[in-house]
Amino acid sequence: MAVSSSTPAPPDTAGAPAPPARSARSARRVRGEGQWALGHREPLNPNERTKADDDPLNVRARIENIYAHRGFAAIDPSDLRGRFRWWGLYTQRKAGIDGGRTAVLEPHELEDEYFMLRIRIDGGQLDLDQLRTIADVSRRYGRDTADITDRQNIQLHWVRVEDMPAIWRQLEAVGLQTTEACGDCPRVVLGSPVAGVAEAEVLDPTSAVDEIVRRYVGNQDFSNLPRKFKTSISWLVDTPYETNDIALLGVDHPEHGPGFDLWVGGGLATNPMLAKRLGVWVPLAEVPDIWAGVVGIFRDYGYRRLRNRARLKFLVADWGVERFREVLEREYLGRRLLDGPPPVLPEKPIDHVGVHRQRDGRYYVGAAPVVGRTSGTQLAQLADVVAAHGSGRVRLTPYQKLLVLDVPADRTESLVTALGGIGLAARPSTWRRGTMACTGIEYCKLAIVETKARGQELVERLEERLREFDADISIHINGCPNACARTQTADIGLKGQLVVGPDGRQVEGFQVHLGGGLGMAQGQTAGFGRKVRGLKTTAEELPGYVERLARRYLAARSTGESFAQWVVRADEAELR
Template sequence: MTDTSTPTKSQGQWALGQRDALNPNEKFKAEENPLLVRDRIERVYAREGFAAIHPDDLRGRFRWWGLYTQRKPGIDGGRTAVLAPEELDDEYFMMRVRSDGGQLDLAQLRAIADISTRYARDTADVTDRQNIQLHWVRIEDVPEIWRRLEAVGLSTTEACGDCPRVVLGSPVAGVSADEVVDATPAIREIVDRFVGDLSLSNLPRKFKSTVSWLADVPYEANDVAFLGAVHPEHGPGFDVWVGGGLSTAPMLAQRLGAWVPLSEVPDVWVAIARLFRDYGYRRLRHRARLKFLVADWGVERFRAVLEEEFLGRPLPDGPPPALPATPIDHIGVHRQRDGRHYVGVAPVVGRVSGKQLTQLADIAQAHGSGRVRLTAYQKLLVLDVADPEPLVRDLRAIGLEAEPSPWRRNTMACTGIEFCKLAVVDTKNRAATLVAELEERLADRPVALSVNLNGCPNSCARAQVADIGLKGMLVTDADGAQVEGFQVHLGGGLGMAESRGGGFGRKLRGLKTTAAELPAYVERLSLRYLDGRVDESESFTDWVARAPEEQLR
């Protein structure tokens, strides 16, 4: 299907015969499929060391195996965009471990914990993509780490890169009393059939997806999402959404208007991935996400091309999913459909350790559980618990809280300047300090607001869709010095597009705060909201929409 409205300037769309590599990333992908770098890692680089690694592998193909170079310690945020990549690189790696659907059994959890303590200086972060990230990994240790992960059914395959990333899923799939269809079989089939497929390992950019009956995942921020919906004729299945993504040009996913049964989800998923591969823009990296194609085409044309060129059949129209009023994070004690319980706990902004994960496995096993889940909100769940109260006490003793303060429960942070080469400010430590101070400052004025801290504009912690979204930047303090700070977004939230006309936070001109002043600012804003809302039912989003600007500063 050729469209005469397509710009004459090549966008690198393969389906239109535009095969020239138009930027450095496209060139190294064209020279060799990035997945093939594993052989060099095992045969050459692990033996010869960091200095032997070719730059195209180091900062390019390694990502397809979950490896990013870390930021060299001591480089401040003001030099992030100034220094050359080789000046920012430390000789250690962040390693991202896939856990599609956030599902881990105890053997897998113990393997990650052991790797953390042996090879990653006891680091482990639960991300908002249902992964665990390790730090301080040496190239010499990577083959042994892979061996240990793969022995328990885990991998780092395509955990990063221009390829299918981890598939999000409900952390309570298969146990929730509110779930009609367990999407786990579809997630497993997608991973088994398509992760590591050489024909899908050169997409224009990352490809993020979610498959879940429950809307307890950030579906609107994904390239493709399948959400549970009951068709009036065909019964339970999934509603299809496309074109979501945040970063510097945020867009929310749109309904395709199509309904898919569980058995067909993998086929529709791969059809969308192939459409992205063939029609996605490859000229400019910042316009290479699927969301730009959806925005330019519209969902009607997107669906027509999907059906005619990639599926070879029409999809039935379907109803929208039933969406919750507020995001679901599963913190606390909840009854499963089988009468047992699952318990959701909150580490502080997703930061845990190998030692803590070992303790978590021991506690879960002692209380009869063999399954742990990771959530898309940097939280942990223990499933299948008969008597939850002793478990709650034991988890609290190791710093995992099932009854957290609203601030601990609702604050997320990306990796930040500690390890990330793109960041300009610290996030994890700032967020932990913020949580501790607000727990003290607002102990007698409870308020449940989400706070998302991001170290740069890329929005890995979803800054635009939090009650208080914070984008890291350098700002000028009262003394005229350049210091770490944040641009502020207010009143965002996912799952709100249908009811309130969009989920992005309000961004006021010049609304910034230094990192040092952040706790005082959030305290001041929270009190103004509590004192200025019409009544207890008025949400922070609605208050922000009508509040005078001076009340938001």
């Protein structure tokens, strides 16, 4: 791909005045972070060496010309466990390895000779040809597996390296790609699943999302970042924008009109931080350049020495927003940015499930699979149902849900019924609507516990025991501490770990995090929520624990009090 002329170049430090004097300790600390812009470019850890030896994007040629013909055993380890990710490929976990061995086995002992394949779907936008193609690839090459992720991607499993050339041909023929779906690079761009159709949307950012993908995905200027880089661009507050490296939210400027408010430095995992406002207003036409400037800062000033400090959030925390904005303006844009107002936040999260009117008088219908688990067969059935109801567009959401757009008013109820007939509920229970789960130990080499099956079991149990529950509670289930399912930002966040069972033996279980939330007006959420010391549950006891907690909330809540608000004031004994 040609390099765009607007791609920010690394700062030119040749002939520049010497930086201010620092103490020896300070100089060692700054240089030791491995920041390119400070002249520290030599490889600092195995990941950096792998990227320096060969741009990861180059591995596709080896997959197509060598590995697809010679098979799994021929794959170079640095490609297999490193560069393959830039093309959406992770080795999946070998069956039968329990969670207690996750941290003690070597990578080659954990991995199977099959891959998870992540298909990037920027903005969650799919037409029916694309949906049918994913369904066909799933059934033909992935044993009919498919999961909708909370990054608006679809993941397949059981993929063989021998089949990748054929898979790429099929996907790319309909405008899909796996390029940089994983790796230390710009991942999928989150967007509103109702961009371009929502009644409340003033400015559709789809053109900016498309331009970012066109210019920069697969561009070697940004294919070697310190770690992954996550983006959210939406007029509506219907994405988890606070957990992204960069987010742009719709806002009306009193003088300049509609544009976007810029946030940077969000991320979860074991050291969670929420994104921070830079206080600038960005017009739609400038979004791609501003985005590239932020990525450029991350590339050049991001910390590369230690992987656990290599996310943008650590740089933002150390610099602060004033310095970050100054560097962005002076070194990457060459101009000042306009100050702007903050966005207006909703009173509760927006997931678009159900039947909703579009701006053109037609409707969109949002439906929920259970914890994002679907299949190629179900996706093919979905395509048939959508076509039969006069629509040609489907959207995926950052909450493992899907929407059908452009439905005539007189076909909505028929569509709701037809979706239910293939296992997709457009009027789901609170529990089905609010529960998400990461991949878990079934396929993930990092996982400690099962997640998808536990999530399905939990939803079924709660639907049976609390069928008439009249409040919204989100439950996010994660198989390890990495927070792919955003555990810290859920009403009930469950972090997988081994716990001591009733008989004194270690069993699968969860650390419990309560009262988190994102994207709501101040006072409506507790942010990262509340940790109660030692609050854990075994996997077997999980349904009973959640039921007990939900009943206590119903009994104790005041009028209009959300679960997160109740958690803040509840006694610890009530939360156990």
